[in-house]
Amino acid sequence: MLIDSTHRVWIVGTAVALALGTAFYIPYALVSVRGPQGGSAVGIIYGSIGSALMLFAGLLGARKKVPVWRVGRATTWMRAHLWLGLLSFPFILFHSGFRLGAAPLTRWLMVLFIAVIVSGIFGAVLQHFLPRVITTRVPMETVYEQIDSICGQLLVEATTSATELWSALEGDLEQANPQQRAEAATAGTKGGVTFASAIGADEQFATTLHGFFDDEIRPYLVQHGGRGRVLADKDRTSATFQQFRILCPKDFWPRLNDLENICDEKRQLDRQRALHRVLHGWLLVHIPASYALLLLGAVHAVVALRY
Amino acid sequence: MPRVRTAKTLAKRIDMQYFTRLHGFRRWRLVLSIALPVLAAGWLLAERASGNRVIYSSGPVSSAHAVFGQNCNLCHVRGASYSAAVPDKACLACHNAPVHNAHQAFTPSCGSCHLEHEGKLRMAETANAACTQCHANLYTKEGHPKFDSHVSGFDRKHPEFYPVRHGQFDPGTVNLNHHAHLQPTLRGPNGPVQMRCEDCHRPTGVNEPWPYSVAVVQPASQQPVVVPAAEVQQTKKRYAEIAAGPYMAPIKYVNQCAACHTLQFDPLIPEPAPHGKPEVVHAFIVEKIKQLVKASPELVHKPVTTGYKDQIEATRNYLRPALDYLVLPTVPTTPENWVSQRTEIAERVLWRKDCKVCHSQTTGEADKLPTSVKAFIPARWLADSEFDHQAHSMMTCESCHSGISGSKLTSDVNLPKIETCRRCHKEGGALKGAAEGRCYECHSYHDWRKEQPLKGKFDVNALRAGS
Numbered sequence: 001m002l003i004d005s006t007h008r009v010w011i012v013g014t015a016v017a018l019a020l021g022t023a024f025y026i027p028y029a030l031v032s033v034r035g036p037q038g039g040s041a042v043g044i045i046y047g048s049i050g051s052a053l054m055l056f057a058g059l060l061g062a063r064k065k066v067p068v069w070r071v072g073r074a075t076t077w078m079r080a081h082l083w084l085g086l087l088s089f090p091f092i093l094f095h096s097g098f099r100l101g102a103a104p105l106t107r108w109l110m111v112l113f114i115a116v117i118v119s120g121i122f123g124a125v126l127q128h129f130l131p132r133v134i135t136t137r138v139p140m141e142t143v144y145e146q147i148d149s150i151c152g153q154l155l156v157e158a159t160t161s162a163t164e165l166w167s168a169l170e171g172d173l174e175q176a177n178p179q180q181r182a183e184a185a186t187a188g189t190k191g192g193v194t195f196a197s198a199i200g201a202d203e204q205f206a207t208t209l210h211g212f213f214d215d216e217i218r219p220y221l222v223q224h225g226g227r228g229r230v231l232a233d234k235d236r237t238s239a240t241f242q243q244f245r246i247l248c249p250k251d252f253w254p255r256l257n258d259l260e261n262i263c264d265e266k267r268q269l270d271r272q273r274a275l276h277r278v279l280h281g282w283l284l285v286h287i288p289a290s291y292a293l294l295l296l297g298a299v300h301a302v303v304a305l306r307y
Numbered sequence: 308m309p310r311v312r313t314a315k316t317l318a319k320r321i322d323m324q325y326f327t328r329l330h331g332f333r334r335w336r337l338v339l340s341i342a343l344p345v346l347a348a349g350w351l352l353a354e355r356a357s358g359n360r361v362i363y364s365s366g367p368v369s370s371a372h373a374v375f376g377q378n379c380n381l382c383h384v385r386g387a388s389y390s391a392a393v394p395d396k397a398c399l400a401c402h403n404a405p406v407h408n409a410h411q412a413f414t415p416s417c418g419s420c421h422l423e424h425e426g427k428l429r430m431a432e433t434a435n436a437a438c439t440q441c442h443a444n445l446y447t448k449e450g451h452p453k454f455d456s457h458v459s460g461f462d463r464k465h466p467e468f469y470p471v472r473h474g475q476f477d478p479g480t481v482n483l484n485h486h487a488h489l490q491p492t493l494r495g496p497n498g499p500v501q502m503r504c505e506d507c508h509r510p511t512g513v514n515e516p517w518p519y520s521v522a523v524v525q526p527a528s529q530q531p532v533v534v535p536a537a538e539v540q541q542t543k544k545r546y547a548e549i550a551a552g553p554y555m556a557p558i559k560y561v562n563q564c565a566a567c568h569t570l571q572f573d574p575l576i577p578e579p580a581p582h583g584k585p586e587v588v589h590a591f592i593v594e595k596i597k598q599l600v601k602a603s604p605e606l607v608h609k610p611v612t613t614g615y616k617d618q619i620e621a622t623r624n625y626l627r628p629a630l631d632y633l634v635l636p637t638v639p640t641t642p643e644n645w646v647s648q649r650t651e652i653a654e655r656v657l658w659r660k661d662c663k664v665c666h667s668q669t670t671g672e673a674d675k676l677p678t679s680v681k682a683f684i685p686a687r688w689l690a691d692s693e694f695d696h697q698a699h700s701m702m703t704c705e706s707c708h709s710g711i712s713g714s715k716l717t718s719d720v721n722l723p724k725i726e727t728c729r730r731c732h733k734e735g736g737a738l739k740g741a742a743e744g745r746c747y748e749c750h751s752y753h754d755w756r757k758e759q760p761l762k763g764k765f766d767v768n769a770l771r772a773g774s
Contacts, residue, residue, distance in 0.1 A: 102366030
């Protein structure tokens with residue numbers, strides 16, 4: 001979610017609430033005999049407000065489970081989650097007196113809370129530019145969960161294209177006469193570009209392409225990311241396929257282009273996968289830590305209110 | 308056929324049932340979302356099973372209460388409500404903490420000043436706010452408070468020490484000239500001396516002999532008085548580490564003065580008169596002179612003054628005033644008359660000269676003894692605060708009592724001003740690179756003079772239950 005002018009009301013509301021909380025906290029911290037304590041009356045009020053805000057922020061997950069319920073628009077919930085969740089942090093700090101806590105429970109609570117807040121802020125910041133990066137750098141973006149499936153299909157498509165290409169090349173060789181085969185042994189230069197003679201090149205090219213498909217294209221399409229492979233690099237891929245085009249009769253270029261495009265799409269999907277992990281990876285911290293925080297926070301509240 | 312990439316072909320690639328299966332990322336998210344809370348709950352359950360309550364504690368207890376272990380219920384007494392906050396009666400079960408002031412309008416709870424669960428801090432080290440919540444705007448149940456009503460901290464608003472405020476003077480009546488006593492050519496019992504502060508002023512508990520005590524010149528007559536620490540501790544110090552010698556031992560004639568200011572009243576009697584009430588002194592003199600004449604009856608036939616002036620002069624060579632008033636007696640005819648005249652001379656020496664060096668006294672009528680004004684040397688100047696000389700022993704006396712070498716009058720108050728203390732002591736203490744400056748450093752809330760003996764109620768099993 002982009003934080004834009006539509007968030008103005010939430011920003012102002014959060015700032016006002018924070019200012020009020022701070023305005024009460026400063027004299028409380030200065031005047032109170034024991035200093036700011038979570039167990040004092042004011043500390044409990046701050047803790048209750050902070051907990052309520054955290055709980056409300058946590059309800060976003062429940063809200064997403066029942067999207068059809070008429071309990072406010074999803075964007076409103078998201079804005080509330082963002083700003084009220086953020087607001088809960090200073091209120092909990094006011095509650096704890098800006099201390100991490102000496103007991104294991106309170107210390108873990110603060111560690112989890114900091115993890116939730118930091119990961120949330122990190123995620124919110126990423127939302128501002130990473131989707132644009134994905135759009136720019138991954139024109140062939142697809143549904144993230146479909147990437148593996150599509151990569152499998154790309155492998156099928158590549159195998160089909162390569163097989164057809166080999167068949168065509170091998171078919172030409174079989175049909176060649178001895179003269180053509182003799183001519184194939186020669187090579188020449190045309191327009192500064194070296195060309196192999198068609199039939200002679202086909203035979204050699206088919207072998208080369210076969211090896212290239214088995215050694216590079218197939219593993220690359222199977223492998224996640226393709227790190228270290230020639231085809232993972234766009235420039236090296238272009239150069240490689242350009243060499244193939246030199247060796248290959250022009251009639252077969254469309255199939256070579258298909259193979260190159262498939263590799264290019266795979267590369268983009270790998271990039272999408274990597275960017276998606278960055279864009280959503282923080283959720284692996286944010287959500288589990290939030291659940292653990294709510295659980296331990298409830299225990300903390302029950303125990304602290306008693307003692 | 309070349310590969311054709313159209314919207315239709317792209318759409319055909321999509322697995323329409325993909326959302327029914329958890330993809331790796333979502334699966335991890337679900338697994339972690341379950342695992343982490345379960346891990347947290349497991350941790351709580353494991354700690355509960357092992358009986359460890361420390362995880363819920365807001366912090367480690369103080370060293371003094373560490374013996375309770377995890378027996379939380381000793382302090383956290385659960386009442387009728389859900390709350391199990393620490394009531395004052397739980398503290399008073401072990402601590403007989405006397406009330407602060409009978410006129411105080413507000414009595415804070417124990418826990419509001421003494422912070423527990425803050426680690427190995429001494430709980431007596433209370434925050435300034437514990438004091439200033441009342442003393443910043445002090446009022447009492449009745450009448451006006453006798454203390455400054457607006458004290459907000461040592462650095463900020465704290466009155467000057469009462470004795471050194473403008474117009475205050477030393478109420479002591481024993482004449483003392485510090486300037487004279489610190490001169491380099493002072494005549495001591497065995498020749499010139501340079502006196503130092505510690506010759507007369509020492510913290511209690513120091514067992515070294517006093518250099519100018521009566522023992523120096525007359526070991527057998529009066530034993531130096533060793534002043535026990537408890538005598539001068541008007542308020543009970545709660546800190547074992549400064550129990551020895553926080554205050555200066557009070558000035559006693561036999562300890563600090565006797566070697567130079569002897570009370571020898573007769574050249575033939577080596578024992579000096581006791582330093583006491585005139586009646587006691589008179590009885591002592593009469594008795595000693597009677598013993599003298601009994602031992603040497605021939606003295607009755609000699610002039611009382613023979614050699615007397617010179618001997619007394621030699622004995623008390625530090626006395627400058629002329630001793631002309633000693634020449635008066637005639638030759639006595641009877642032992643009683645000789646004793647009477649000799650006693651009169653001796654007492655004239657004492658009453659009119661020796662005692663007057665230090666004491667203001669009213670001279671009695673011919674047949675009456677003089678009366679000395681009570682010395683009234685303050686044992687402690689700052690009765691409502693505590694000061695530990697021992698803790699400041701690394702410093703020279705003059706660094707705080709800066710005007711002492713020029714003090715010539717008994718009425719001079721030679722206490723340092725509060726600014727002297729503020730040079731080292733600041734609120735914030737070590738955090739500000741200074742000595743502690745919080746209220747508790749000098750003041751004690753509880754009036755420990757009123758502490759009552761406590762009868763224990765716990766046995767070891769009750770104390771260590773749950774540990």
